Amino acid sequence: MIAGADVEWIQTLDYIGTAVFAISGALAAGRKQMDVFGVVVLAMVTAVGGGTIRDMMLDNGAVFWLHATEYIWIVSAAAAVTMLVEKTTRVSSYRWLEFFDAAGLAVFTVIGVAKAQANGLSVEISLVFGVMTGTFGGLIRDVLANDVPHLLRREIYATASLSGGLCLVTLDYFGVAALTAILTAMAVVFVVRMAALYFKLSLPVFNYQGK
Amino acid sequence: MIAGADVEWIQTLDYIGTAVFAISGALAAGRKQMDVFGVVVLAMVTAVGGGTIRDMMLDNGAVFWLHATEYIWIVSAAAAVTMLVEKTTRVSSYRWLEFFDAAGLAVFTVIGVAKAQANGLSVEISLVFGVMTGTFGGLIRDVLANDVPHLLRREIYATASLSGGLCLVTLDYFGVAALTAILTAMAVVFVVRMAALYFKLSLPVFNYQGK
């Protein structure tokens, strides 16, 4: 049962998701030529935004990073390393932003579903929490950096998150071990999203051009 | 007393408000040619956004849809029906978006005021909650769809919401039956808003063009 998944595993995953989303936020800030502290702020909002909204909605005690100072340090370190690596390697490529964004989407989707399940929410609501936790940090990043939100772009994005969430609850339903289910679900999100970017996959579009 | 209004009535109204705001969100998504799942996401954010912020501020237990899976289904169904109807009828007209937005504004304003009153808040704060519940879902929709927010446009919008809220607390104060007061207040919001659109009514503007 993912609701009872080894807490340490979830915790480690959460740190990893925080770091990769922080990197995506730092890169987005760099594209807007923000100053070094602005980079840290945007990295922070991206990395903890989704989980913060999730926790405020669950109303299950304090927001996760309130008594866990390490999140601030992980984000700051990830942002600093991102700037240093870019300064030395000059590998500037928009693809890195997408890569780290996809990784964060995968990790946080799974954590969102697991936390919702642990709070006794229904499967449907848990899937909504997965999509929300996975996408809202990046959404805030995109709105603040004045980019078109990933959530609203043509290539499959929220759908990748939903697929992974569905995979997780399905595997869990059939009694697959939590760790296997979690890793598989994350792989599903990541692969679906990267495939969508690579092959420019998209769902049918709803076109409503009324005046 | 609206605070003690028949809960079933409020519940039914809430479902209706959810459906009409979901339609407005789906239409806004269609204008940006989002994919079908993006349409559902924008419909959901629009439909439950205002009430979610209201509930997080009230801090009175969990957010309303957390243990009420039907909201997810109402939104999904409303979005699906919107796409199907448009596909078959091709009646595309921006006016439908405004029509459903006005209906949602009317319903959610009244529910916001009633919930605030039921939580023992003052009349002024209850009116703020009415405007907030009525306008924030649409506000998030407009920010995400990168439209100019209705809240900030020239035609009377928040003022329509405030008028209905004032009508509700006034009728309530004079002992009018809850149902009558609620229906009248909703009619006030809807009529004021539609009249503002039709006759292009607006309040005086504050112009501050300093450099």
Next chain:
Amino acid sequence: MIAGADVEWIQTLDYIGTAVFAISGALAAGRKQMDVFGVVVLAMVTAVGGGTIRDMMLDNGAVFWLHATEYIWIVSAAAAVTMLVEKTTRVSSYRWLEFFDAAGLAVFTVIGVAKAQANGLSVEISLVFGVMTGTFGGLIRDVLANDVPHLLRREIYATASLSGGLCLVTLDYFGVAALTAILTAMAVVFVVRMAALYFKLSLPVFNYQGK
């Protein structure tokens, strides 16, 4: 100890911060030629936005203005006076917006840090709360008014807030009286921010122009 600072002082400061941020919101609304009620709405969101998000995250009872009707009146009065003064004096200057924004940043940074400390949070998290309380109201104002957020502009902004927060916890650590520490920290934020605007000070920029 700032955590135990004279509550009345903090309360008075909070009213002042509310008023000055309301003025900055009203001026931002005037630059977009919003109608009079829209001006009040934007003033309100700017003035109470940062503290509202702070309180929702602290999850320490209701949001501060929920049972304190005076905030609504302070904001409305500040917005009304702003419109009247501008109507009679025509001093329109963008610098006034920046001036009041800097004053609000100073007051709310300090209140954010003090509230976080009073809730037993670590120094690092308290600094984050200071920056968050100080900047998020203006951030919402800028996003709604469709301006480039101050938080993301080139001149030192969040850094000014962080400097004041650091000053506050340092003075507090060395046992300086709460009132002295608070006034000094506010002066630091305000002076750093105004100096940054006047001398166009900025931190090094992170430039990431990958395609």
